[in-house]
Amino acid sequence: MAAAWSDSTTQKQNRPSQQLYVPQFRSNPNNNNIHPSPYYNNNRTHFPSNDSPHYNTFNRPTPRPTRGRGGYGFGHSPAPPRHYSRPEQQQPRYYDPSQNRSPFETNGEKVENGVVANFEAYESIPVEATGENVPPPVNLFAETELHEDLKNNIERCKYVKPTPVQRYAIPIAVAGRDLMACAQTGSGKTAAFCFPIISGIMKERLASGLLPRGGGVDSDVAFPTALILSPTRELSCQIHAEACKFAHQTGVKIAVVYGGAPIGQQLRILERGVDILVATPGRLVDLIERERVSLKKIKYLALDEADRMLDMGFEHQIRNIVQQMHMPPPGDRQTLLFSATFPDNIQKLASDFLSNYVFLAVGRVGSSTELIVQKIESVQDMEKRTRLVDLLRRNVVNGKLALTLVFVETKKGADALENWLCRINFPAIAIHGDKVQMERERALRSFKRGLTPIMVATDVASRGLDIPHVAHVINFDLPRDIDDYVHRIGRTGRAGQSGLATAFFSTKNMPMAKSLVGLLQEAKQEVPAWLVQYSECSAPGGRSSVGSQRSPWRGNYGGRDFRNATEPGMVENYNSYNSNYSNYGDNGYHNVPEQVQNYNYNGTYNNGDHAANSYTDASLDVTNSNNDCSFDNTNTVVAGGFNYTDAGLLEGSDGTNGPCGYASVVPTGWD
Numbered sequence: 001m002a003a004a005w006s007d008s009t010t011q012k013q014n015r016p017s018q019q020l021y022v023p024q025f026r027s028n029p030n031n032n033n034i035h036p037s038p039y040y041n042n043n044r045t046h047f048p049s050n051d052s053p054h055y056n057t058f059n060r061p062t063p064r065p066t067r068g069r070g071g072y073g074f075g076h077s078p079a080p081p082r083h084y085s086r087p088e089q090q091q092p093r094y095y096d097p098s099q100n101r102s103p104f105e106t107n108g109e110k111v112e113n114g115v116v117a118n119f120e121a122y123e124s125i126p127v128e129a130t131g132e133n134v135p136p137p138v139n140l141f142a143e144t145e146l147h148e149d150l151k152n153n154i155e156r157c158k159y160v161k162p163t164p165v166q167r168y169a170i171p172i173a174v175a176g177r178d179l180m181a182c183a184q185t186g187s188g189k190t191a192a193f194c195f196p197i198i199s200g201i202m203k204e205r206l207a208s209g210l211l212p213r214g215g216g217v218d219s220d221v222a223f224p225t226a227l228i229l230s231p232t233r234e235l236s237c238q239i240h241a242e243a244c245k246f247a248h249q250t251g252v253k254i255a256v257v258y259g260g261a262p263i264g265q266q267l268r269i270l271e272r273g274v275d276i277l278v279a280t281p282g283r284l285v286d287l288i289e290r291e292r293v294s295l296k297k298i299k300y301l302a303l304d305e306a307d308r309m310l311d312m313g314f315e316h317q318i319r320n321i322v323q324q325m326h327m328p329p330p331g332d333r334q335t336l337l338f339s340a341t342f343p344d345n346i347q348k349l350a351s352d353f354l355s356n357y358v359f360l361a362v363g364r365v366g367s368s369t370e371l372i373v374q375k376i377e378s379v380q381d382m383e384k385r386t387r388l389v390d391l392l393r394r395n396v397v398n399g400k401l402a403l404t405l406v407f408v409e410t411k412k413g414a415d416a417l418e419n420w421l422c423r424i425n426f427p428a429i430a431i432h433g434d435k436v437q438m439e440r441e442r443a444l445r446s447f448k449r450g451l452t453p454i455m456v457a458t459d460v461a462s463r464g465l466d467i468p469h470v471a472h473v474i475n476f477d478l479p480r481d482i483d484d485y486v487h488r489i490g491r492t493g494r495a496g497q498s499g500l501a502t503a504f505f506s507t508k509n510m511p512m513a514k515s516l517v518g519l520l521q522e523a524k525q526e527v528p529a530w531l532v533q534y535s536e537c538s539a540p541g542g543r544s545s546v547g548s549q550r551s552p553w554r555g556n557y558g559g560r561d562f563r564n565a566t567e568p569g570m571v572e573n574y575n576s577y578n579s580n581y582s583n584y585g586d587n588g589y590h591n592v593p594e595q596v597q598n599y600n601y602n603g604t605y606n607n608g609d610h611a612a613n614s615y616t617d618a619s620l621d622v623t624n625s626n627n628d629c630s631f632d633n634t635n636t637v638v639a640g641g642f643n644y645t646d647a648g649l650l651e652g653s654d655g656t657n658g659p660c661g662y663a664s665v666v667p668t669g670w671d
């Protein structure tokens with residue numbers, strides 16, 4: 001007989017506990033809110049000291065001549081010897097229902113490693129819920145009208161209390177209302193949209209007298225009742241795993257489809273029927289075009305990372321899916337939009353998809369959690385690597401390295417940094433949109449398990465990923481968008497745990513200075529005096545959920561429903577946001593030619609991850625194949641007034657051309 005979840009959890013708790021590492025920044029004995037740490041086996045590696053013969057920043061290794069697709073074992077030249085085990089032999093962590101395991105067997109790390117979600121930390125955050133007749137919040141899951149079987153599963157997940165976003169969002173969604181919800185990273189948004197959908201499907205089935213065995217399918221076409229869209233493959237897999245856990249033994253069938261994975265396998269799963277389809281947009285469009293999925297019976301639509309899904313890279317495709325592919329219109333379906341950031345212009349766009357919706361903001365829209373200690377270091381570009389090593393060395397205690405996520409701007413940069421770190425014996429692995437899906441998953445798995453405790457990533461890993469124990473996020477290259485910064489640092493300090501985020505700030509990040517200062521002040525972080533000085537003399541930049549100028553925002557409180565923009569005191573901000581945004585349309589660098597020159601000089605800044613950004617400077621090298629077009633689901637870059645399509649990316653990573661010649665089905669970093 002299969003063990004009950006609670007049993008398996010108990011067994012895991014009885015295992016000998018692992019030695020915990022306390023990062024230096026959290027080693028205050030009075031701090032009860034400490035990250036348990038990643039575990040790096042001292043027997044398997046050593047970390048270089050300054051004296052180490054391996055460590056010489058002036059003697060850089062030649063990067064491996066792969067274009068990112070090779071990864072370990074596939075490159076044209078042998079990878080340098082590594083002193084740590086590789087992830088090849090590891091089992092997938094994602095819950096795969098076909099393997100018929102208890103979900104807790106794959107998602108038990110939180111309990112196993114002693115992490116207890118500490119959502120009390122979010123209790124004091126002010127909440128704003130606006131709209132007509134907003135249903136009141138609940139304090140306990142028991143008070144919700146969720147289906148009883150689902151409540152049992154919630155208990156098995158050891159979710160004792162709803163998080164603030166869940167307290168408000170669940171009653172609103174259960175009442176059938178459309179919702180646009182904004183809450184800080186790591187605060188439990190996934191469950192907030194999954195619970196009402198799963199419960200709704202269970203209740204409808206009960207009411208219609210159908211067997212609790214779900215899955216709409218008719219002559220090879222799947223008719224899901226719910227569609228959950230997310231921007232990346234990894235995030236879709238994660239949402240799928242979570243949803244499967246919540247829907248365990250309820251009869252609700254959940255499937256995930258995403259680019260870069262063999263479509264045949266996904267088709268076979270769809271043939272068995274599906275109630276909730278989790279998808280990335282590109283693969284979904286492909287399946288709809290092949291007439292293997294129909295959206296005619298959709299009753300629930302959820303967009304996770306909704307602002308990303310509706311920004312310049314995805315909007316066209318999402319509109320196509322939601323408005324042109326037979327999905328019932330707003331009012332006939334329920335729409336739930338969630339993110340930690342929600343710029344006003346995106347709220348406006350999103351309102352097209354909603355009907356009489358409630359706007360919910362837990363904390364201010366786009367704010368970062370105070371649980372993350374944020375440090376900004378002034379660096380010259382040339383010294384970034386040395387400074388990185390200093391930070392990494394500080395993350396090592398008793399030979400164990402804390403899980404560290406290092407964000408860089410480009411795919412080429414990610415490969416180069418991974419390669420270099422490995423050469424100096426820091427166990428690193430890169431993840432970016434040029435890697436084939438298998439490599440991406442392997443990298444993530446290896447990182448999650450602490451086998452490779454440093455992951456070098458582009459923005460492909462910046463949103464939504466819930467990786468337990470990430471102790472330190474390092475912005476080796478700062479993003480150009482403050483909202484991206486918020487999401488990146490949000491990979492640590494999750495579920496009420498503390499975390500550390502360090503950013504390297506060089507002169508080319510000047511446009512971010514103002515937004516950063518505002519964000520740091522709001523999150524009660526130390527603000528370096530030099531950064532304040534920069535912010536005072538820098539041009540506004542760094543698009544954000546409240547506009548590019550963070551400093552004058554409205555204190556520590558206030559989500560912002562753009563519909564209320566005519567409120568006294570809000571008009572000014574709102575207008576100023578719009579004008580700043582139009583600057584951002586030119587990537588915010590329109591007025592700072594020296595920034596552009598810098599990028600050209602360094603040869604590292606191309607179209608970056610924001611492939612759909614409009615660059616007024618046509619001299620930027622948008623054809624450079626090293627760019628991570630991660631955000632560009634259509635692979636179309638607008639540069640210097642003409643459209644550029646990266647033909648090299650039109651081929652699927654499995655070697656097949658996208659069906660029907662649709663660029664939109666091409667797997668990219670975000671799909």
Ligand SMILES: Nc1ncnc2c1ncn2[C@@H]1O[C@H](COP(=O)(O)OP(=O)(O)OP(=O)(O)O)[C@@H](O)[C@H]1O
Pocket residue numbers: 117119158159160161162163166183184185186187188189190191339340463464465466490494495
């Ligand atoms: N009520 C709860 N009790 C305990 N743990 C919870 C609860 N709700 C969610 N969690 C856990 O909190 C963690 C963060 O949740 P989740 O990934 O949904 O955050 P998020 O708000 O979607 O973050 P992001 O903005 O980065 O996408 C997960 O590990 C999840 O299992």
